[in-house]
Amino acid sequence: MRHQKIRNMDEFATLSGISRPTISKYFNDPDSVRSSTRDKIEAALKEYDYRPNIYAMNQNRRLTKNIGIVVPYLADPFFAEIARVLERRCIDAGFTPSLYSSHGEQGLENAILDTLRSLKPAGVLLAPLGRASDRKYIEQFCRDVPTILFDSNIEGVGAAFVGSDNFSFVSQTVEYLNRTGNVPCFFEMRDPVNPNANKRRHAYLEMMRRLNLEPHIVKIDGTGWGFEEIGRQGALKVLHDNMLPTKTVLCSNDRLAIGFLSACHELGVTVGRDETCDIRVASHDDHPYSRFTCPSLTTAAHDYESVADHAVETLFQLIDAGGKLNNREERLFAARLIMRGSA
Amino acid sequence: MRHQKIRNMDEFATLSGISRPTISKYFNDPDSVRSSTRDKIEAALKEYDYRPNIYAMNQNRRLTKNIGIVVPYLADPFFAEIARVLERRCIDAGFTPSLYSSHGEQGLENAILDTLRSLKPAGVLLAPLGRASDRKYIEQFCRDVPTILFDSNIEGVGAAFVGSDNFSFVSQTVEYLNRTGNVPCFFEMRDPVNPNANKRRHAYLEMMRRLNLEPHIVKIDGTGWGFEEIGRQGALKVLHDNMLPTKTVLCSNDRLAIGFLSACHELGVTVGRDETCDIRVASHDDHPYSRFTCPSLTTAAHDYESVADHAVETLFQLIDAGGKLNNREERLFAARLIMRGSA
DNA sequence: ATATAAATTTAACGCGCGTAAATAAATGTT
DNA sequence: AACATTTATTTACGCGCGTTAAATTTATAT
Incomplete structure (x- = not known):
């Protein structure tokens, strides 16, 4: 050289x-x-x-080779992990991904969309904040830029949605918990930021109805994205007040469960599938840390690879089709039950 | 409008x-x-x-307003957290940060530097992979692009280094553990990827020498960035073979400790500062999850804010100075001992 | 009111590359 | 060998903005 x-x-x-x-x-x-x-x-x-020179390259091109990836909260290893897979797929396909985190803030999410707009990306993979999102803002963005939504759906917005089938998650955990022991109650935040949480609650209620069992929902306080701490505080309160309606707890997501287990340990409440244990705890997501909790967490796993693959594939189709797809597909992937020590 | x-x-x-x-x-x-x-x-x-149009803007400008942030492994919440703070500081100063993760791979780290080079950024904040880095590649990059290294130092490379003072971490934990109970052994990977690990081992040996105590180092096998699993496997082996030299374990970092605690729970080994517990475990980093382990982890905390602030401040100085600083400052911030349940 | 400084306008060039059309060369086919 | 087809070259323009120099206007100071 x-x-x-x-x-x-x-x-x-x-x-x-x-x-x-x-x-x-x-x-x-x-x-x-x-x-x-x-x-x-x-x-x-x-x-x-x-x-x-990439600036000279892109300025006079119909379409850049950039792809924007936006997640609501990158400090959550779940999103870090899925972002990693998405990035890899984009690079392999010859695109240049750029990663953004909304950090749970609506203002930042909007600002990121503005930035992306001026990047003139070929396409965008967007996991919206959910309830905290500025729906109209995102809607307008999706009209201008080819966008696939993932993880968290906004009805009718974006060219397609790719995510996990919340009913598949909850039906498997409820069925399993019910079959192997006693009836689960559902542990969740009172005002969940993520629409998946609502879908999971509905799935729980529906499953209990089908099984002819009485549902019990335990709602805890707290706002923001510090789910572990929220789960911990909620569990401390519920356990201390002895307000747990059943001896089996199904948490809406793993991060709440991590906090729940932490509270159990603090209060000397033993957790496990063993008869001698006080309670059982299960959850959903298969968070990267869920195998290292004490005890390890029984949970329902996302099909990360499939979600990522299909999201990227759909985006490429969208790009090839010139930014418009005929019908807005909503593709959901089933969960896989992961049995570990906690239930 | x-x-x-x-x-x-x-x-x-x-x-x-x-x-x-x-x-x-x-x-x-x-x-x-x-x-x-x-x-x-x-x-x-x-x-x-x-x-x-940002492409037209940047193509004919001496310096863009872009800042590159590169971390070795974004799925590690520690890096996700520090990246979050760095991003925020850059935005507030009117720059446009872009975040990259090397995902623990040398090839990717080099590719990211290539991408950054063509982005013509005003400056770069780089946390290198460490031992796995391509030193010469990074050296050459730093000659061409104003770069501040953080977290993990490479001697003489980059305009400055900002990180944490490993001796401060280890001296505090060793002193505390020794004062409140028995002598700690040091638990670490045989071939650590991160240079901080070596500094921490040396600090441990030095502290033990000063205290006139016999040092014990437990080295475990494993490669890559899956520290929790490596720690868990190592702990399972050590505990099973009853090879722990002392009843107090000081892990090199929190992620290893998270795996260690998981193994302890699995084997029924009780952990805590209480007299009745089998062993004590402490560690370093104050990982975002360390307060949710069972028991919660006694550790030494990074001064995230100061590291991030000083890294960004130094970068801005560097940019203002036209890309060269007179002397290469290495600024280290002290740790803060966080006493929790595990030791 | 005048002198001076500061900000704006006008006019024009260049950045590095995308892209298109016409032409030429290489390759493939029978 | 003659032809059709694919691929490369030549030429030329345009993208949207940075930037500069000179001319002009506006603000500030004396």
Whole structure:
């Protein structure tokens, strides 16, 4: 590699002995040029280490190769994990993903959408805040930019939705808990930020109805995205007041359950499927830390890979179709029950 | 707000009654224009909702307003948290941060640096992979792009380093553990990826020497960034073989400790500061989940805010200074001991 | 009222690349 | 070998904004 600095594509074209439009074509799709010229270009590329100016590239292009990925809360390892898979898929497909976290704030979510708008991305994968989202703002954004919603649905917004089937989660845990012991009560936040929480509550009620059992819902206070602490405080209160309606607790999500288990330990309440234990606790999401809780958490796992794959695939279809799909697909993936120590 | 679409700055200039160069000046620094014209521009901005094309903006500018933030592993809530604070600081200062995770892979770290290079950022905040980093690659990058290293130092690379003082972490935990009970052994991975791990081991050995105590280091196998599982497997083995040299365990970091506690629970080994407990466990980092382990984890906390503030401040100085600082400062922040249930 | 400084306007060029049309060359087919 | 087809070259324009220099207007100070 020579240390000669190359200013622009013209210079590189001269040095590689290929015309500039062909070089341009190569960078937009290496397979679009004859293999012999491709070899020449790549040889020169090794020799001179030239990279086209991305700003100049994108300014005059119909569509950039950028993809925006937006999650509501990146400090939640669940979103970090799914973002990781999404990023990888985009890179493999030749796109340049950029990752954004709304940090649970509506203002930031809107600001991110503004930023994305000016990035002129080929498409966007958006997991909205949920109840805290500015629906109209997102709606307008989705009209302008090809967007797939994931994780948390907003009815009718975006070209498609890809997520997990909350009924599949809850039906499996309820069925399992009921079959292997006593009836579960449902432990959740009073005002959940995420619409999945509502779907899960409804699924619980529906399952209990089908099984001809009386449902019990335990609602705890707290706002924001610090679910573990909220779950812990709620559990401390419920356990202390002896207000648990049943000896089996089904938490709406793993992060609440992590807090719940922490409270149990603090109060000396033993948790496990063992007969000698005081209570059982189960949950949903298969959070990356759920296998390291004490005891390890029985939960229902997202099909991360499928959700990510299908979201990205749908986005690529959307991009290929020019930004519009005929009908708004809502694709839900089933959960997988993970039996561990806690229930 | 009228729904008229504005194509470019020229059009917006006409509509707002201000000349284009002045509009351009305004977007580069609103305070650089007279307040009366600023008012006119901002009135028109509300009316027409125009945003300059960022690609056209950046292509012909010496320096963009972009700042790159790179962390080794975003699924680790510690990095997610510090990234959150860094992002916020950059936004508040009028910059546009973009976040990248190396996902523990050298290839990806290098690819991210390539991407950043073509983004022509004003500056970069880089937490390198550590031992897995391609030193020469990073060195070359830092020569071309104003870069501040944080969390994990590479001697002589980058314009400055901002991180935590590992000796401060370990000295406090060792002193505390020794004072309140028996001597701690040091639990760590055999081949740690992060240079902080080595500093912590040395700090442990030094502290034990000062206290005239015999050091014991327990090294466990495992590679990669799945520290919890590595800690768990290591602990299962050590506990099963009864190879723990002392009844107090000081883990190199919280993620290992989370795995350790999980193993203890599985094997029925009780953990806590209480006399009746089998062992005590402490650690370092004050990981976001360390307060929710069972029992909650005694640990030494990073001064997140100070590290983030100082890293960003130093970067801004670096940018103002035109990309070069006279001497490479290495700034370390002290830890704060957090006493919880585990030790 | 005048001198001076500061801000704005006008006019124009350049940045690096996308893209299109016409032409030329290479490759494939019979 | 003649033809059709694919691929590359030449030429030229445009994208939207940064930036500069000179001319002009406006604000501030004397």
